[in-house]
Amino acid sequence: MTRQRHYHPLAALRFLRKAVVVCLLPLANALLEFSLNALLTALRQDAALLLFLCGASSILLEASSWALDEAGVLRLRWAFLSKQERIIRGEALAALTIERPLFFRLLGASRVVLYPVGQPAKRAVTLYLHKEDAQELADRLMPVRDPVCHRPAGGERAALVVLGANGLSTLALTYLAIRQSRPFPLTAEAVALSRLNLLVRFAAHWLPAGAAWMLVLAGLLFGISLARSLAQTVHYTVWHTADQLGSRGGWLSRFEFRVRSSEISYADVRVSPIARLMKRWPVFVVAGSCRPELPLFVYRSGQEELFRELLPEFRMPPDTRHDLTHRSAVFFAPAGIPFGMCLLLVLVSRSVLPALTGTLLIPTALFAVFLAGGLMGWLNEGIWLREGRFTLRRQKGVYLHCICVFHPDVCLRTLQSPWAAHYQRMTLTLALPGQVRLKVRSIPVRDAAPCLNALEQKT
Template sequence: MTGLRRYHPLHAVGFLRKTLLLYLLPLVQVLFERDWDALRTALEQDLALFAFLTAVSGVILHASRWELDQEGALHLRWNLIVERRRLIRSRELAVVQIERPLLARLTGANLVTLYPAARGQGKTARLYLTRRDAALLADTLMPAPPEQEYHPRGGERLALVLLGTNSLSTLLLVFLSLREGRVYTPSAELLALTQLSQTAAWVARWLPAGLAWLLTGLTVLFGLSLARSFGHTVHYRVWRGGGVLASRGGLFRRVERRFRLDRVSCADVRLSPVARLLRRYPVYLSAGCYKGTETPLFVYRAGQEKLLEELLPGLRMPPARRVPIGGRSLAFFLPAGIPCALFALLALVSRQVMPELTVLLALPALVFFAGVLAAVEGFFREGAWPSDGRLTFRRQKGLRMHCGCVFSPAPGLVMSQNPWAVVKRRADLTLVLPGGTRWNVRSIPLDDGERCAQFLEE
């Protein structure tokens, strides 16, 4: 249908990216030598290594081809000493993703990622193609339906509120870090500490500032991830038709995804505190080997449940009810309870020993205390149930409550019990989706677990 075609030159970047660690090997000697001659030698070795690997990637790019046959199947060929071939058929795919990163946009390329429907059908394929070839490949393997657009504006507002909150908290921590790190004359207490130990004096001087800047750095990194999420939600739209669910959007990184509806394995609605406050709920999809953890498919507002069912036919939400808590494990509170108690104890001790650390230690204690409150909801609400022909579950992770609906006709199911759970007739339920994603629902009644297993058998 297309004949043999070459990849875009950016396809060679994938090979070079896998060799980044090799450039660090010559620099190891610099750590021991610590002189300019060793650094110059290491840079020369890195330059020679880069030239050699660039030549190898050029040979691979020149000898590699792709082709679409008359039946619409994709043939991939790679050649470096030994030739490798791979055949990808349309029916074996669950998701086709077309990305335009900033570098690709400057060079006129698109990154096409093909996600198989199951692990046994090969690994994910990433191909850099020209814009025209990428559109041809995607339309052949999984044609997008005509655009009946739905604009999920809630996603932009949700990400913007999170980004604004993070910015305010970052500014507060920067102010606190500057205050803790200011230069001042030693006090009598500090002089007394210096008489006892220079190390203790150094710790008393710089530990508060170091901890403050550490918290600031973590908040900044979290803010960068929120800014990235906000960029994904700009100009976003979703539409469905012909058995395909498609989405497109993004500010700097334009992304289009096409889901084959009969390959969708799980829908995950995440209820975070901010999402509940704004009444805007993100929906994440898993399909085949695509795990869908990066960006949501769309965000719907409260009262738009019918629209959600139109985009995802057969979607069922888990029943909004409490589960029996008799004999339920207290392990729900351990992940957040132990660090919360630790930081709270350290904050109390610091009031007597080092008051400068009290506020800095109280901040993580408050964060983990919020996790304890979220664990309380999970303790009363987490569970798994068959609901109107679908297997549904609730799972508490951190501050989010995950409401899931399993579409896959035959997910793997594992029930495990410890001796305490056997006595209390409780079990942990693990759902294994075709792409390898696992959902672990903790300490549910054994009867509910048996009903889920019977539902999957039927």
């Protein structure tokens, strides 16, 4: 007899998180009236609404259940105003993840996300279960048999070095911000008083110091993100079996990822400026609509044995470039337009308001970095056919993605503007299961022809 089990009480948070916006309506009314009586009335209404929502979520939680039978078939039931049931088989899953953030660990809960084969991300199933139930569910749906485990150390070292560099830079910015917070010379204030209005005068007095403190805050938040990444890479283990790949790790927050090898859509080696500097390359694996935040593993340049063992069919794009003649400037537009505007403001501020020049240099430098990324895409982006597999390089921000497509079900869509048709160029879009799209921009038609011919031969 299959036993019905209930979800963890944290599952009610999904319902409350979407419905709690209703509680803002009484507060909005109180804000419009702007009186103490209206505020007290709004607080009483919010308390009543919260009690109602908590009661409704409790009923929903009690009326919902899940069950896993002996054949490995998962049955999910929801019953509130109407009854719904969804059946998921283990062999129909492309991947699953188990997440246990610190708050979840304190409450003994786990968040399990199931990714059915060929389904988009919105069709993924998220379950909030007790820790033991989550582990049992994962072992029954995607059992791990005779795994070969490895402990790659590249990710820990890379995160630690970047975290240390971020700490030093944040301390330097803090010192700069303290110095910038002193009163400004009268020259800048005199210019603002004589030529500009009250708003710009306020900006002339406060914005340089505020911008410095904003950099400190950005550095601090970035450091927190790096510390989180470092904590996730502690005790990190990657493993493979005859039909699966997976990884697990984390210190404060635990994460586990399991993917069926036959359902891997593509593998992605992300090349960033920091990765080039440290010569450590993160490898991400995408299966269906599952795109994990953490890489499957990080390998060091010159030590590709682990890479070949885990993904023996992976092929890097060739170290060649497509013809750059008449290539489109679409790579430079997203960062080039704001960079040009910021640069123009910097030049104007030198004569109108010199105190703002240093502040305006901050976004200018930021967009210059993204403009350099666009240049890397203009030079390197392309698609090639290697040993029957599609390999491509595509630029997103400062990351250069080196991708090898594994899944045989690939669709290609071509796009040509009149300008591109005149110069014999086109944009190719690869469509993969799970509504995953990979776009390669402005490549010569003659270089795209082998990929199109290979796809026609498969069909």
